[in-house]
Amino acid sequence: MRRLLRLPASPIEHSVQARGAVFAAFATSVLAVAAYGQDYVAPAIGVAVAAAGHVVSYRERNQKRGFWRQVFLAALVFGALFYVIADSALALFGGVLPQANFAILLVAITSFDLKTRRNCYSSLWISLAILYLGAVYAWDYGFGLLAAMWMVWLAMFWLASHLRRINAPFGGPARPFAVMLVAPLLLGVLLFVALPQPSGVPVSPLVVSLPNFTSFKGDIASPALPLVQLAGDATGATGSIDLHFRGRLGDSPVMLVRTGAPAYWRGLVFDTYDDGAWTASIGGYREMQPYVPPRLLPPAPNDNLGTFVQTFRVLRPMPGVINAAYPIESLYAPVAALREDAYGTFHTPEQLRPGQTYSVVSYLPNLTPDVLRQDASMDRLPDHLGRYLTLGPLSSRARDLADEAARSATTYYDKVMAVTTYLQRSYRYSLDLPPVPAGRDPVDWFLFDVKTGYCEQFATAEVLMLRSLGIPARLATGYATGDYDPVLNQAVVREHDAHAWVEAWFPHHGWVPVDPTPGASPLAATRFPSHWAGGGIARLIPHLTVGAPIAALGSLGFLGVVPMGVAIALVFVALYAWLRRRRWSLRRHAQPGELELLRLYERLQRRLGRRRAPPETPLEYQQSPFVGRWRKAPEGLLEEVTHAVNEGAYAGRWPEPSKVRRLAERIS
Numbered sequence: 331m332r333r334l335l336r337l338p339a340s341p342i343e344h345s346v347q348a349r350g351a352v353f354a355a356f357a358t359s360v361l362a363v364a365a366y367g368q369d370y371v372a373p374a375i376g377v378a379v380a381a382a383g384h385v386v387s388y389r390e391r392n393q394k395r396g397f398w399r400q401v402f403l404a405a406l407v408f409g410a411l412f413y414v415i416a417d418s419a420l421a422l423f424g425g426v427l428p429q430a431n432f433a434i435l436l437v438a439i440t441s442f443d444l445k446t447r448r449n450c451y452s453s454l455w456i457s458l459a460i461l462y463l464g465a466v467y468a469w470d471y472g473f474g475l476l477a478a479m480w481m482v483w484l485a486m487f488w489l490a491s492h493l494r495r496i497n498a499p500f501g502g503p504a505r506p507f508a509v510m511l512v513a514p515l516l517l518g519v520l521l522f523v524a525l526p527q528p529s530g531v532p533v534s535p536l537v538v539s540l541p542n543f544t545s546f547k548g549d550i551a552s553p554a555l556p557l558v559q560l561a562g563d564a565t566g567a568t569g570s571i572d573l574h575f576r577g578r579l580g581d582s583p584v585m586l587v588r589t590g591a592p593a594y595w596r597g598l599v600f601d602t603y604d605d606g607a608w609t610a611s612i613g614g615y616r617e618m619q620p621y622v623p624p625r626l627l628p629p630a631p632n633d634n635l636g637t638f639v640q641t642f643r644v645l646r647p648m649p650g651v652i653n654a655a656y657p658i659e660s661l662y663a664p665v666a667a668l669r670e671d672a673y674g675t676f677h678t679p680e681q682l683r684p685g686q687t688y689s690v691v692s693y694l695p696n697l698t699p700d701v702l703r704q705d706a707s708m709d710r711l712p713d714h715l716g717r718y719l720t721l722g723p724l725s726s727r728a729r730d731l732a733d734e735a736a737r738s739a740t741t742y743y744d745k746v747m748a749v750t751t752y753l754q755r756s757y758r759y760s761l762d763l764p765p766v767p768a769g770r771d772p773v774d775w776f777l778f779d780v781k782t783g784y785c786e787q788f789a790t791a792e793v794l795m796l797r798s799l800g801i802p803a804r805l806a807t808g809y810a811t812g813d814y815d816p817v818l819n820q821a822v823v824r825e826h827d828a829h830a831w832v833e834a835w836f837p838h839h840g841w842v843p844v845d846p847t848p849g850a851s852p853l854a855a856t857r858f859p860s861h862w863a864g865g866g867i868a869r870l871i872p873h874l875t876v877g878a879p880i881a882a883l884g885s886l887g888f889l890g891v892v893p894m895g896v897a898i899a900l901v902f903v904a905l906y907a908w909l910r911r912r913r914w915s916l917r918r919h920a921q922p923g924e925l926e927l928l929r930l931y932e933r934l935q936r937r938l939g940r941r942r943a944p945p946e947t948p949l950e951y952q953q954s955p956f957v958g959r960w961r962k963a964p965e966g967l968l969e970e971v972t973h974a975v976n977e978g979a980y981a982g983r984w985p986e987p988s989k990v991r992r993l994a995e996r997i998s
Contacts, residue, residue: 340448342391345494348487352450353384355483356437356457362464362476363434367427367685376434383441391445403439410435427685430463447491454484466641466687471818571600571807571830572607573772573786574765579826584648587812587821589640591694593655593856594831594843595823597808599673603722603790606772608805611717612672621662622676631657632838633696638858644686650678653808654690655856657840663688673804697842697855702743708837711802715835718802724794725774732795742801746834746844747853749795753846758782788846789830802835806843810850924978926990930997931971937997938968948972948979964996 343349357377364373414432437456444450461480465473587595600608618626637659652663656674664686669677682688711719721729735752739745760782766772770779773794776787783791789805796803807830812823831854833841843854931948935941942951952972971993978984 340446341495342445343447343450343491343494344391345490346388347490348447348450348494349384349388349444351483351487351490352444352453352457353380353441355454355480355487356380356441356460358476358479358483359457359460359464360434362461362468362473363427363430365476366464366468366473367430369427369431369685372427372431372434376431376438379438380441383438384444386442387444395443395445399443403443406439407436410439427463430460433460433463450487450491454487466643570607570609571786571805573790574606579761579828581824581826583645583822583824584809584827585645585653585823586643587640587823588643588819589655589821590638590819591655591856591858592811592814592821593640593692594806594811594829594845594854595640595642595653595809596656596675596806596843597649597651597653598675598806599833600805600807601673601717602720603794603805605723606766608790610671610673615669615671615677618668618670618676620665620668622658622660622668622670624660627658627660630659630693631695631840633701635694635696637691637693638856639689639691641687641689644682644684646684648682650681652676652678652688652690655692657693657695659691659693661688661690692856694856694858695839697839697853699743699747699853702836702839702842702853703741705742705836705838707742707800715802718804718835719797719800721794721797723771723773724798725771728774728777728791728795729798731777732798735795736799742836745799746796746801746842749792749799750832750844750846750852753788753792754848754850754852756781757788757848759784759788759848785847786830788848789832792832792844792846796832796834804833804841806831806833921978921982921984923984923987923990926987926994927971927974927978927985930990930994931975933994933997934968934971948975967993967996 357380360373360377364370410432413435414428433456437453437460440449440453440456444453458480461477464476598610600610602609602611638655640654642653652661652668652675654661654676658674658676661676663676663678665678667679671677732749736745736748739748757776758781761784763780763782763784766775772787773791776783777791786805793803793805808828809823810827810829812821812827814821829847831843831845831847831850834844836842844852845854846852935951940954942948946954949972952968974985974990974993
């Protein structure tokens with residue numbers, strides 16, 4: 331049993347170039363973590379220590395491993411493990427990228443013991459894991475260059491190691507190597523552009539950040555959103571949104587969202603409006619674990635189209651609220667526990683810190699105009715919806731305005747859309763507003779005086795107008811989609827994306843998001859974008875200032891893929907023509923029997939189980955002691971083929987094709 335479980339011995343790695351490729355691959359991965367994770371101390375220390383470790387392990391590669399050195403290195407590994415636990419749980423070292431820093435330290439420590447080829451491969455695979463962690467935080471196209479560099483280092487290690495094994499000098503023909511590197515890259519780009527990018531069905535949220543162990547203290551306090559200027563405690567906790575004031579929002583990124591579908595990232599929900607302020611009237615909650623499985627959440631909505639994953643990376647301190655696309659199927663957050671309030675929003679024990687990453691799987695309800703028009707109103711609404719019909723201080727003039735806007739609507743859905751589109755068309759969006767006059771209700775002042783407002787005023791006006799029509803509605807707050815990139819499937823959410831919108835109740839579909847803010851889609855339902863990468867690149871072209879004609883191409887939707895397909899077809903036709911011409915040129919310059927004999931020689935080498943090394947002559951290959959260890963060719967065949975190759979190569983006397991065919995028949 332011990333013999334079966336024991337790994338075969340791995341040879342000492344003597345190639346300096348191979349070891350340099352291992353270190354370069356590690357440095358490339360660390361560069362990705364430092365550039366995108368914005369953490370520099372551990373990466374810098376790791377690279378410096380690994381460089382020294384590679385020098386030491388190369389100089390002592392032929393020496394036997396010392397017992398106390400192994401003990402010391404094992405102690406350092408356990409120290410690195412203590413670091414990752416302490417930093418992820420207690421943030422003793424800043425809490426930034428603890429798992430990536432642990433992998434970096436692990437490679438740096440083990441670099442002092444890289445003796446065999448297997449050790450070098452292990453270091454490469456750990457550096458690949460570091461590169462993966464860098465990919466979690468990478469949000470632009472530059473990461474592709476780092477990934478390509480890592481692949482080049484892997485290829486160089488493999489090449490240098492094998493050349494050293496056969497005592498061949500490191501090097502090779504430049505042109506074939508260039509083709510080998512460039513051709514797969516170009517082919518990959520063409521396939522990425524041409525082929526659709528399918529959206530897989532997720533099994534569970536992605537676990538990226540490790541959990542901390544801070545627990546809840548007391549009841550939930552609704553954190554303040556950056557939508558309004560409100561006084562609160564040291565953590566920014568508040569229980570209301572006041573429409574009398576409006577905060578200033580900048581362009582700084584708040585979070586990054588990797589998702590297959592752009593959506594409204596909903597946070598807090600409010601149901602009671604009074605004296606110009608929104609509050610949440612239900613204060614209950616239930617305690618949840620960091621991973622919330624589907625069985626603990628409501629079932630999939632009617633006509634559900636599937637699910638999609640969102641991975642959120644926090645860029646600045648944020649309130650302890652899980653912003654996500656709703657309805658949620660499952661989620662994971664790196665905290666000790668979660669609390670779900672009565673409106674379905676999840677809260678964390680403390681603020682979310684920069685660098686933390688949480689993941690959510692959401693449903694994709696089938697919310698289209700045709701489907702919602704068939705969702706008729708109920709004769710009697712459930713009792714729990716009564717609070718969503720309270721009008722508060724809505725004036726009679728505002729009620730009459732709602733009746734006028736929905737006068738021609740015939741269905742439940744048409745009434746909702748009538749009020750939404752009326753507000754979008756009749757009022758102007760602006761953040762430059764004077765304070766609401768004393769004694770005036772912000773909704774009346776918005777509807778009948780300034781007729782200009784920001785998203786909270788538009789959303790509040792619609793909620794109350796829908797309630798006056800007998801349609802339950804509430805105010806939802808969070809963030810708009812942000813700057814979404816359909817090729818990279820990610821969004822950059824900034825301060826000014828903080829948003830408020832309306833959730834209207836539909837009897838058979840639940841809470842449906844609608845947005846009365848001018849410029850937004852009235853039905854704010856989540857949709858998968860076009861996953862044809864060619865269409866996505868075309869939509870990016872206007873932002874790259876290439877030109878309006880190609881930008882118009884992206885607006886054609888599926889038709890925009892046709893020119894791209896034609897271009898790809900032309901490239902393949904040109905490549906095929908070049909290959910045919912190249913092959914014909916070789917045949918034209920080759921003597922009769924030359925190509926046939928060389929193909930036979932290659933085939934014979936494959937049968938023998940070992941290719942001829944670049945520095946070996948055919949005669950040296952024939953006399954090599956290694957050949958005898960493999961399956962033998964038919965008696966005398968290798969000698970005859972070797973003699974024919976030598977005569978052709980050195981004397982120019984290539985055999986007739988008929989003779990080559992007779993030799994080929996002897997290979998069973």
